[in-house]
Amino acid sequence: MAEVKGARGSVIFTGYRSLGVYSDHIPHVVRYHKKHKEFYLVTSVGKSFLTYNVNKLGQVAVSNALPEAITCLAADRMLVFAAHGNLLKAFARNKEVVHTYRGLEAEIHLVQPFGDHVISVDTSNVLMIWDIQSEEEYLELKFEKTSFTISALMHPSTYINKILLGSQQGTLQLWNIKSNKLLFTFKGWESGVTVLQQAPAVDVVAIGLTCGKIYIHNIKFDETLMTFQQDWGPITSLSFRTDGHPILAAGSPLGHIGLWDLEGKKLMSQMREAHSSAIAGLTFVHDEPLLISNAADNAIRVWIFDGPGGQGRLLRFRMGHSAPPAFIRHHGPDGKQILSAGQDGTMQSFSTIHDRYSKSLGRGSIDKVKAKKKGQRSVSLRLPPVTVFASEIARQSDWDGIIACHQHSLSCTTWDYVKSTMGNHKLKPPDLLNKSPDLHATAVEITSCGNFTLVGLSNGSVDVYNIQSGIHRGCYGKEKAHDGPIRGVAVDGLNQITITTGSDKLVKFWKFKSKELIHTASLNVQPTTFLLHRESGMLGVALDDFTLNVFDIETRRLVRKFLGHSGKINDLTFSPDGRWLLTASMDCTVKVWDLPSGCLIDCFLLDSAVVSLTMSPTGDFLATAHVDDLGIYLWSNKSLFSLISLRPLPANFEPTMVMLPGACNDIEEVDTVVEVESTNEDIMEYESPEQLGEQMVTLSLLPESRWKNLLNLEIIKQRNKPKEPPKVPKSAPFFIPTLPGLVPRFASLAEDEAAQSKVVKLGVLEQKSIFFVQLEEAISHQNYSIPLKTLKEMGPSSVDMEVRNLAAENGGSVEVMQSFLKMIGSMLETKKDFEMAQAYLALFLKLHLKFISTESVLLDEISTLLPSLEETWVHLQTLFNQSLCVLSYMKSALL
Structure with missing residues (x-):
């Protein structure tokens, strides 16, 4: 038998967002928004990047995901540039890709915005410059890896059309990209360049080396101003403080941050264990005593320098696992x-x-x-x-x-x-006697x-x-x-x-x-884990043979057994109402089992196995944690906000791959939407029939005021008769007059003038009503749904008037009265609008009983209605009596 493949991912769950992921090993980028007058921080998290405001570290945007992991980030005033593989993409509004730059053959590892252009360097040592708006290639430079392997890139301040390149060999080169000329070569210090950072002073650049040295160098005169030595390994990041204090911050692979005093030319202080992994990026916020740091330990930290001694204090942070x-x-x-x-x-x-x-x-x-005294260094x-x-x-x-x-x-x-x-x-x-x-x-x-x-x-x-x-x-x-x-x-x-x-x-x-x-x-196989749902008393037990047993703790019996996983079951969870059991396995699938029916109702495949999952007590989200993944992913429950069709899945059902939330690119998102829209046709919507059964009656669901008081209408009118004549209200010129009735209708000017006229028109008296005409037409085609619909839209007074006008003395006829009785007979035959049929028939008999007794045609018509009425009433009376007996029994049992 051919395997049955799923037409879509999950029927019940859809990806919502990720939790606990804030940063990776890519250096962050700080931008300033002139309109908002606020600094924003951009960090990479795998295939997408996050944007935070620096003031509160609140997340303001999540970019659309790229097909591959981001290799480097950069930003200018308008755009954020993110590279993946050999492609460079520009994002607008921190989310949407607006430009794609192609041409490089190797992975991009350096990016630098440069006015109307953007510069990138790939691992094959090729430097390429594009025009940002037109995406056209402006310049391409190839360097020999043996003599000059580019490892750092920057644009010196006030140096028009010039860039400074650092190499793994230790030398530096200053290029004019407009004339495509090498202007000067700095011989370096025989150690690879890791970081180039512009100082607040013009012509001065900070150079970080792999040997741990930092050189403050004047590139105009090729003169070294000062040198610092860091004992923690290569320099990973550099940043100058710009609020009036001459301080340089340097990052290390051990997670330490060194603060160097540029006036005293010495180490001012150390911030040990600032991160638990290598510092990826350091940035002093412009004109503020704030230092932002990020690292591969999934943490962003903002340090404030407001105390004596120049030591940084942790102000705010975002930290995950x-x-x-x-x-x-x-x-x-x-x-x-x-x-x-x-x-x-x-x-x-x-x-x-x-x-x-x-x-x-x-x-x-x-x-x-x-441990508190020793801090994070207390590994033992x-x-x-x-x-x-x-x-x-x-x-x-x-x-x-x-x-x-x-x-x-x-x-x-x-x-x-x-x-x-x-x-x-x-x-x-x-007391453990034989402690192993x-x-x-x-x-x-x-x-x-x-x-x-x-x-x-x-x-x-x-x-x-x-x-x-x-x-x-x-x-x-x-x-x-x-x-x-x-x-x-x-x-x-x-x-x-x-x-x-x-x-x-x-x-x-x-x-x-x-x-x-x-x-x-007893179990046939050793159990792996189990979980108890306290509210329902259901106990789910996962076994080593990849099966599931469900016990009822009240009866202590096995009530369900599920087969289907092909790998170790890592975790299981229940829905809040206890109807669903959700399991995650090493076969990278998440399955949803329906306990009342004992069927598999949903299954979806992920690219990495779920090690733990938990369902929200309110039932709105499913949270999953995955192998080798720092994040926790939320999946929203679609059954809470949309109509879904849950059908049992076959034993050989093969699920399709579902991407994690935040891991889908634009094309995949569009395809998913189209697929879901196309599958909406498969959802079976239950439509209640007009009549549930042959022995049942259906009510009209109209308000009781339409039919309940038809027999007592004269008494009600007499009781509600006004004591004083009605007064004509003052007309408001900006209101259009309306006609009386259940359905609001605006009165035309001609109707208003006709209502005010006191001249009696004989043509109006001779005119037949719409209901009367429809009854006459129904005699020929025997379709009484049209006059019945008209009658149901009338109020009690209108119904009373229409039934009175059926008599011959009021302009009616015996044929029309017979048609009215046939309409009642059709209502009783179909057993629809049951209470309306009883009310209309009672009013008809009350008004025309004497006339009916003199007409044999009408007597025969009424005699045909009598068996149908008796049969329906006897059946209903039996049901009523049964219900009353059951209620009496229940009340006596409770007492």
Whole structure:
């Protein structure tokens, strides 16, 4: 059988945006917007770049993604230039590609805007200049790699049409690009040039070398003004302070920043561990004591120099994981915060609303006091990365609300979310007789009340602790709960039942308080992990053979079994209502299983495997973390804002690739939109039929005032008769008069004059109404839907008048009265507008009963209506009686 391929990616989820990604190894760019009078920061994040305002570090724009990762960034007053591969693209409004520059054959690694032109250098040592607007090639220069390999590029201030090039060989060249001439060659210092930076003074340039030296050089006279030596390796970035203080900042590969005093020609201060990886870019904001730094550790930091000694103080920052996150979970019932444990050893909280609500809970340490004194350099005091954690907000304002176990560590740490720090307790069993060196915690759980936490160990023990005091409160089983490592621990929402599973292929149910074993369920294969949905009592268990078992903890029975993954199941999560079970596997797929029907309803393929996923408690977002990816990606639930058709997918369904949010280029986005629009035709919309069944009756859904008071209309008119004659209101000249009736209509001038005329026109008295004419026409073609529609649009007084006018003394006839009764018969036959038919028939009999008794034609017509009426009423009365009996029984049972 041929494999069934998906026509589109995911039916339920669509990419929304990424969280926790702020910077990579590409140096940032700072721009000044004259209209806004504000500085903006541009950083690269893989295939796209982000724009922040420097004042608050608030994200203001995300660019459209490029097909490949960005290799370098540059910007002028209007455009942002980003290179990928051998192409250079110009972005307008920080988002849209407006120009593409082609011609280079190798990867671009240097870009420099130059007035109306832009300069780029590729790895094959070719320099090319384009006209920005026309995209035409202006100049191409080829250099020999053996003698001059370009490694740095800048435009000296006030040097018209001239650029300065630095090389890996250490020499520098000054070129006039208009005349295409080499003006001067600087012999250099026998060390590769890494950075060229213009000083505030004219003719002066700062030159950073691979040997760690910094030369302040006058290029006009080829004279070195001063020299600095950095002991942390090559110079990665340079920036001059321009607010009146002669200071030069230099970055290093170790993440340190050195501040050099240009007047005293000495090192003024050091900013150690400014970043945990090599400094990618440094920029002093013009005329402000602010230094912006970014690095490959996924962090942007703004430092302010407002204290004595010239030492920088961290003013604001945006920081994510410097290593991929390994475990994520939503924190709190509102779904606005996502807790993340990264392989860098830190715990982070990312906000789905705004970055300013995100925060870092820090890094786990063996001794908090010593680690705080030593700062980030206390590597020996760091705990291993967190592998799994559990959180609860019930008592987080009183004591710690997060419990986490670390990689190959016996101690489990508590964390305080409110204070954003590691807690006071490290939980481990108090008496371990035969402590194995490789004994470690494997699973944790915190109760819904926030008072107790459970820790499962690799030897099969499950221990209970009071999270407020950290006191050990016992363990499950006589010696241990399982005969192998614990793979999962869970407690129901009422603290009645504890569920554990281990590598011994058993799922055990315990009484939470007495720790007594209630039930044991066997598995065919060792479990990988499991998850309990407390609200519905569904327990999802992932097995090593890539299958899923779902247990009901109330009946303690296996209720569902799912097959379909072809790789290890990394994580699973439930939808808030418990109807869907979502699983992520090493086969790079995310699958959605419908528990009531037991079917696979959605499946999509990603280019990297999902290591952890979590569904928002409000059901609006799915969050995923991926292999070797620093970000957390949000997928919006389309079923909340659009109509989707969920159909069971076949067993051989082959999903199509779905790009991560923010990883689609313009062409792919357009194709996706077209594809979704074309698939909307497949969505099955349910349309309710006009009549649900042959034995059912359908009401008209018109207001009761249209038909309920038809029999008592004379009494109502007599009661509502005005005591005084009506007064003519003062006419407003700017209002158009309207005609009385249910449907508002404007009166024409001719109608208004006719209404004011007191001359009686006999033609008007002889004119037949529209309803009367339609009844006459219905006699011939037997279609009573048209007069019925007209009658339903009338008010009670109009209906009364029309029924009265059916009599011969009012201008009617027996044939028209018979047609009216046939219309009632058609309504009873179709069983539509049931209450209207009863009201119209009752009014007709009330007004014309004496006349009907004298006409045999009308009597025969009424005799044909009687069986239909009796049959319908008997059936309805039976249904009413049954409903009343059931209600009486339910009331008596409740009492």
